[in-house]
Amino acid sequence: MNPAPVRxxxxxxxxxxxxxxAELVDAHWADGTTTRCVEKVxxxxxxxxxxxxxxxxxxxxYRSNQHAIQASFYRRRVVAGLLLRAGSDVRxxxxxxxxxxxxxxxxxxxxxxxxxxGPIVKGNDSDEMSQLVGTMRQLEDRLVGWGMHGSGWxxxxxxxxxxxxxxxxxxxxxxxxxxxxxxxxxDGELLGRDRIEPTIIDLESGIPAVLVLRYLVLAWxxxxxxxxxxxxxxLLLRGVQDVPGDxxxxxxxxxxxxxxxxxxxxxxFRKPWRWASADRRALYRKEMIGCWSLERTIDDAxxxxxxxxxxxxLGFWMIGLLPILGRLIQKMVGSDRVRRxxxxxxxxxxxxxxxxxxHRDRETRRWQEQGRVSRDFRQSLLRFQLNSFLAVCxxxxxxxxxxxARVRTLRQRRALAILTSRHHQSRSARRLFHRAVRRxxxxxxxxxxxxxxxxxxxxxxxxxxxxxxxxxxxAIKTLxxxxxxxxxxxxxxxxxxxxxxYAAAPFLILPALRTVVTLQSAWVxxxxxxxxxxxxxxxxxxxxxxxxFVIQMFNSHPAVSEFLLRESAGRVGRHLPIYxxxxxxxxxxxxxxxxxxxxxxxxLSPDWKEMAAPTVVxxxxxxxx
Numbered sequence: 001m002n003p004a005p006v007r008x009x010x011x012x013x014x015x016x017x018x019x020x021x022a023e024l025v026d027a028h029w030a031d032g033t034t035t036r037c038v039e040k041v042x043x044x045x046x047x048x049x050x051x052x053x054x055x056x057x058x059x060x061x062y063r064s065n066q067h068a069i070q071a072s073f074y075r076r077r078v079v080a081g082l083l084l085r086a087g088s089d090v091r092x093x094x095x096x097x098x099x100x101x102x103x104x105x106x107x108x109x110x111x112x113x114x115x116x117x118g119p120i121v122k123g124n125d126s127d128e129m130s131q132l133v134g135t136m137r138q139l140e141d142r143l144v145g146w147g148m149h150g151s152g153w154x155x156x157x158x159x160x161x162x163x164x165x166x167x168x169x170x171x172x173x174x175x176x177x178x179x180x181x182x183x184x185x186x187d188g189e190l191l192g193r194d195r196i197e198p199t200i201i202d203l204e205s206g207i208p209a210v211l212v213l214r215y216l217v218l219a220w221x222x223x224x225x226x227x228x229x230x231x232x233x234x235l236l237l238r239g240v241q242d243v244p245g246d247x248x249x250x251x252x253x254x255x256x257x258x259x260x261x262x263x264x265x266x267x268x269f270r271k272p273w274r275w276a277s278a279d280r281r282a283l284y285r286k287e288m289i290g291c292w293s294l295e296r297t298i299d300d301a302x303x304x305x306x307x308x309x310x311x312x313x314l315g316f317w318m319i320g321l322l323p324i325l326g327r328l329i330q331k332m333v334g335s336d337r338v339r340r341x342x343x344x345x346x347x348x349x350x351x352x353x354x355x356x357x358x359h360r361d362r363e364t365r366r367w368q369e370q371g372r373v374s375r376d377f378r379q380s381l382l383r384f385q386l387n388s389f390l391a392v393c394x395x396x397x398x399x400x401x402x403x404x405a406r407v408r409t410l411r412q413r414r415a416l417a418i419l420t421s422r423h424h425q426s427r428s429a430r431r432l433f434h435r436a437v438r439r440x441x442x443x444x445x446x447x448x449x450x451x452x453x454x455x456x457x458x459x460x461x462x463x464x465x466x467x468x469x470x471x472x473x474x475a476i477k478t479l480x481x482x483x484x485x486x487x488x489x490x491x492x493x494x495x496x497x498x499x500x501x502y503a504a505a506p507f508l509i510l511p512a513l514r515t516v517v518t519l520q521s522a523w524v525x526x527x528x529x530x531x532x533x534x535x536x537x538x539x540x541x542x543x544x545x546x547x548x549f550v551i552q553m554f555n556s557h558p559a560v561s562e563f564l565l566r567e568s569a570g571r572v573g574r575h576l577p578i579y580x581x582x583x584x585x586x587x588x589x590x591x592x593x594x595x596x597x598x599x600x601x602x603x604l605s606p607d608w609k610e611m612a613a614p615t616v617v618x619x620x621x622x623x624x625x
Contacts, residue, residue, distance in 0.1 A: 002073065002097045002098060003097060004097045004098070004099040005027035005028055005029050005030075005035075005097065005099075006028055006029065006030050007027075007028040008025050008026070008027055008028070008039070008099075009025060009026045009028065010023050010024075010025050011023075011024040011025060011026060011036070012024045014038065015582075017202075017206055018044060018045070018048050018206035018207060019042060019044040019048050019060065019062065019204070019205070019206035019207070020040045020041055020042045020043065020044065020062070020204070020206070021040075021041050021043065022038055022039070022040055022041075023038065023039045023041060024036070024037075024038055024113065025037060025038070025039050025110075027096070027097070027110065035096065036113055037096050037110045037111060037112055037113050038093070038110065038111055038112070038113050038114075038201075039108050039109070039110045040108065040109045040110070040111070040202075040204070041101060041104060041106055041108050042060065042062040042063040042069075042106050042107055042108070042109070042204075043063060043104055043106045044060050044063065044206065048060065048206060048207060051207055051208065052207070052208075052228075055208050055225075055226040055228070055267075055269065056226065056228070056265045056266070056267040056269075056270070057265065057266035057267060057268055058265040058266055058267065061228075061261060061265070062107060062109075062204055063105075063106045063107060064106075064107070064291055065107075065261055065264060065265075065287065065291070066107070066287070066290065066291075066294075067257045067258075067260040067261035067264060067287070068107075068257075068261040069098050069107040069109060070098065070253070070257040071229075071231075071254060071257040071258045071261055072095075072098075072109055072203070072204050072229075073095045073097075073098050073109060074250050074251075074253045074254035074257060075148070075150075075151060075203055075229075075254055075258075076092050076093070076094070076095040076111065076203055077094075077095060077250045077254075078148075078236075078247070078250050078251055078254050079092050079143065079148065079151055079200070079203060080092035080094065081243070081246075081247040081250065082142075082146060082240075082247075083139075083142075085243065085247070086142065088139070088142070089135075089197060089198070090135065090139055090166075090197075090198050090199070090200065091197065091198070091199040091200070092199070092200045092203070093111040093112050093114050093199060093200065093201045094111060094112045095109065095110070095111050096110040096111060096112060097110050098110070100294060105295060109204070111201070114167050114169070114199050114201055115169070116167025116168050116169045116199055116201075117167060117168055117169075117443065117444060118163070118164065118167070118168070118443060118582065118583030119131075119132050119163065119168060119583065119588070120443070120444050120445055121445050121570075121588055121591050121592070122588070122591075122592050122595070128168065128196070129163065129585065129588045131196070132163060132166065132168070132198065133157045133163070133585070135198055136155045136156070136157050136162070136163070136166070137157055139155050140152045140155050140156050140157070143155065144214075144218070145235075145239075146235065146236055146239050147231060147232030147233065147234070147235030147236035147239070148231060148232075148236065149215060149218045149219070149227065149229075149230045149231065149232060150203075150205060150209070150227070150228065150229030150230050150231065151203050151229075152215070153205065153209040153212065153215050153227070153229075154200075154202060154203050154204070154205060155200065156212060156214075156215075157585065158211075158212045158214075159209075159211065159212060160579045160580075160584050160585040160586045161579065161580070161581045161584040161585075161586070163583055163584055163585055163588075164202075164581055164582060164583040164584055165200060165201060165202040165203075166198045166199060166200055166201065167198070167199050167201055168196050168197070168198055168199075169196070169197045169198075169199060170196060170197075204229065205228055205229050207228075208226040208227060208228045209227045209228065210226060210227070215227045215230075218230070218232075222271075223270065223271040223272070223273070224267075224269065224270040224271065225269035225270070226269055226270075231254070231255070231258045233255040233258070233259065236251060236254075236255065237251065237255065260283055260287075263279070263280045263283045263284065264283050264284050264286075264287035264288075265284075266284070285310075285313055286307075288313075288317065289303060289306050289307060289313070292306075292330075292334065296335070297327070297330055297331050297334050297335065298330075298334035298335055299334065299335045299336055299337065301336065302316075302333075302334040302335065316330065316333065316334065319333060341355070356381070360379070360381075360384050363384070363387075363388065363391075364377060364379065364384075367387065367391060367399075370396045371396045371397070371400060372387070372390075372391060372396045372399040372400055372403075373387065373399075373400065373403060373404065374400075374404055374406070374407075386403075387399075387403060390402060390403065398481075415475060415478075418471055418472060418475045419472060419475060422468060424471075425467070425468035425471040425472060426464055426467055426468055426471070428471045428474075429467035429468065429470050429471040430458065430459065430467065432471075432474070433454075433455075433458050433467075433560075433564070434455060434458075436563075436564075436567045437451045437454055437455060437563070438451075440563075440567070453559070454559060454560060454563055457557060457559060457560050458560050460557075462556065462557065463553065463557055463560060465521060465525045465528065465530045466530075466535075466549040466550075466552060466553045466557075467549075468521065469517065469518065469521045469535065469548070469549040470549045470550065472517045472521070473514055473517060473539070473545070473546050473548060473549065474546065476510060476513045476514060476517065476546075477510070477546050479509075479510065479513075480510070483506055483509050483510055486506040486509070487503075487506040487507060489506075490502040490503045490504075490505060490506045491503045507542065510542065510545060511539065511540045511541070511542060511545055514539035514540070514545045514546075514548065515536065515539055515540055517539075518532055518535050518536045518539050518548060518549075519532075519536070521535075522536070531552065532552065533552075534548070534551055534552045535548040535549050535551070535552040536548075538551050538552075546568075547564075547565065547568055550564045550565060550568070551565075554601070562598055565594050565598065566591050566594050566595065566598075568594075569590040569591050569593065569594035570587050570590060570591045572590050573586045573587030573588070573589065573590035573591065574587050
């Protein structure tokens with residue numbers, strides 16, 4: 001086991017994925033030094049855990065399996081060493097340590113903090129996504145050729161979200177006296193061009209790699225139906241026979257931990273000819289005992305008995321298969337401390353009240369950290385039971401809305417204000433627009449001068465009517481979850497023999513509300529001569545209704561309209577299930593598709609050039625200057 005820090009202080013949460021969250025932390029070591037790094041906490045959601053358990057009949061490996069987390073540590077070291085030896089420009093975020101986070105009951109992998117960025121959306125003088133995809137294809141072929149199939153999947157361009165697994169860092173090139181790698185700035189001085197260095201920050205899968213046929217075939221050849229960070233150890237060992245000692249040691253550790261990890265899962269769809277092997281049964285039994293001990297399900301005495309008595313171990317393992325109460329019964333059987341506490345809970349009313357109060361306080365603090373309840377939340381036993389049920393059924397935002405009267409009142413006031421107050425409508429639209437511009441600037445999709453121009457134009461009085469209409473349309477869109485439930489209910493009622501109107505009526509709710517809002521906006525601004533025809537028509541189209549005012553001002557304020565259209569397309573690409581995400585090929589494809597649609601409309605609008613002030617997307621070479 002690699003040494004772990006004595007204390008970890010969380011700085012911020014960098015992001016969350018299907019299987020883990022990335023947290024920026026300060027790791028304090030025993031010698032008094034501090035290292036700022038990124039911890040990947042493997043605490044996946046219910047759907048990810050369910051998928052993994054169906055595929056491998058085991059808990060999510062990186063969360064609970066010590067061999068799996070150690071394999072992830074050495075996998076990064078091996079990939080980094082092999083890429084350096086091959087002369088590749090691609091780096092790997094250096095792994096630092098692994099540790100078990102006891103409060104969250106999850107393993108943690110720490111790696112160096114990489115200050116980088118995602119690829120810039122396609123511009124006039126650069127296409128970083130295409131360059132990155134080309135690099136990833138070469139990298140994928142190398143990793144698969146080395147037998148590291150799981151790592152190849154993590155950088156495969158066919159997994160559309162895999163581009164987010166790499167960050168780009170700008171490195172200045174050395175200047176040559178002949179100026180062959182330089183260009184002149186406006187003052188005539190030769191400047192070195194930046195070299196973009198990709199760095200892999202994620203080599204751990206979240207779900208089985210079943211979306212690309214290549215990896216399914218590779219897994220089938222190794223006797224596994226579902227591929228998940230698989231390793232062809234024979235192919236890897238043949239390719240590293242002449243490598244230096246440190247890298248060879250890392251390879252040996254990677255192979256050993258990967259084989260032990262795979263053998264400590266039941267995995268009925270993996271290598272069925274090894275199901276009954278004695279060494280696999282011994283490894284599985286040892287791993288389960290270690291996992292129970294780490295989670296404090298058993299004490300030292302029970303651990304010794306389970307290690308020496310196979311029948312006792314089998315009975316204890318079968319207890320865990322019981323639904324709902326299995327884990328609780330295991331703790332009572334396996335831990336003398338838990339048995340004593342259970343006895344006191346039954347016989348000692350004072351201890352029972354104290355234990356229940358501590359449990360409520362602990363759960364309340366967890367809900368407060370998740371934003372489910374307010375910081376000054378206090379509750380009775382009945383309310384605690386209700387909140388426990390809601391915490392299982394609802395996401396944090398809806399849980400807070402249901403239980404917090406102040407939040408409901410605040411949202412009702414905001415909804416009323418955004419429907420009736422012109423000042424609040426303008427302020428809300430301006431706040432959302434400025435936030436989107438800042439996001440594009442931080443991602444270097446916009447230069448700061450263009451962002452400033454967009455803010456100035458959006459704040460002009462001529463945009464005010466459209467800005468207020470956009471705010472009201474977005475307020476209407478917040479009803480989508482409720483309307484979606486009505487749609488499902490209506491379709492079910494129609495299919496069960498009811499009228500077809502039951503299915504059709506819910507689909508008309510949002511278009512009807514948008515039509516009312518657009519008509520009201522047209523009536524209020526009737527003396528200004530502000531056109532609303534396009535907004536009225538488009539607002540009735542369900543997929544495009546929220547963009548009605550954005551499209552309406554395409555001719556009068558093209559720069560603002562184009563930016564909002566691009567931002568809306570990017571939002572779709574970020575939130576698309578499974579295939580979407582920030583810096584994914586899906587997000588870039590949506591933005592680029594919107595760009596092509598805008599160019600096509602430009603060609604059909606002869607007066608566009610006279611009115612347009614086009615939004616310039618900054619390219620990498622321009623920013624380097």
